[in-house]
Amino acid sequence: SQQGEEDPQALSIQEGENATMNCSYKTSINNLQWYRQNSGRGLVHLILIRSNEREKHSGRLRVTLDTSKKSSSLLITASRAADTASYFCATDAQNNDMRFGAGTRLTVKP
Amino acid sequence: EAGVAQSPRYKIIEKRQSVAFWCNPISGHATLYWYQQILGQGPKLLIQFQNNGVVDDSQLPKDRFSAERLKGVDSTLKIQPAKLEDSAVYLCASSLLLPIIRGAFFGQGTRLTVV
Numbered sequence: 001s002q003q004g005e006e007d008p009q010a011l012s013i014q015e016g017e018n019a020t021m022n023c024s025y026k027t028s029i030n031n032l033q034w035y036r037q038n039s040g041r042g043l044v045h046l047i048l049i050r051s052n053e054r055e056k057h058s059g060r061l062r063v064t065l066d067t068s069k070k071s072s073s074l075l076i077t078a079s080r081a082a083d084t085a086s087y088f089c090a091t092d093a094q095n096n097d098m099r100f101g102a103g104t105r106l107t108v109k110p
Numbered sequence: 111e112a113g114v115a116q117s118p119r120y121k122i123i124e125k126r127q128s129v130a131f132w133c134n135p136i137s138g139h140a141t142l143y144w145y146q147q148i149l150g151q152g153p154k155l156l157i158q159f160q161n162n163g164v165v166d167d168s169q170l171p172k173d174r175f176s177a178e179r180l181k182g183v184d185s186t187l188k189i190q191p192a193k194l195e196d197s198a199v200y201l202c203a204s205s206l207l208l209p210i211i212r213g214a215f216f217g218q219g220t221r222l223t224v225v
Contacts, residue, residue, distance in 0.1 A: 006152075030209040042114075042201065043153070045213030088152050096208040097166040098143060100152040 004089045004101030012107040019076040021104040023089030030092045032065055034074050037086045037103070046074075079108045112136065114217035116202050122223045128190035131220045135183070135204030141165070143214065144177055144187050145201040153201055159185065160208060192224045
């Protein structure tokens, strides 16, 4: 079974706006990662946050993690048309397996 | 550094035939993953290796799917016999250590169509 679930399933915004995606998971984790997938391509790692961290930044990306609620959010600020892609969260659980959610499809309109 | 290599990129087979996919991970990466991604869905973990040992294969349909990682480097995933519902992209990924500290690297995938 999948470990994480992203919300919303799809998101459409205008260029320059911020995009927020959420991920909920079920079991205790070592860390949580976010990946991007452009249509027909492989996944690209964006950012990793450890279970003892609450917030992390990388460029225009901001990730938060709330282990008490078993949830994470990914914020992309000042979005660009090139950010159009599917975004997935992946959890690294206690046995170290890496499982993905169903993803959020982000469309950024120019 | 070279990325994760997968072959073939595309494969079309008839149901009940067999097929094999090959993956060469990034040099030095101990962990190798195989995922199945059906159109519109997230990647589903089929099997995860640490060197040549299996970490997790709980979602691998073992009656028809098999995977091996000889010498802890290259890996092959086989389907025998294939079913229509096996049509998907099969992704291979590798990472340096467990637990992951810097993310995994993915290949471009093999798109399988079963007709």
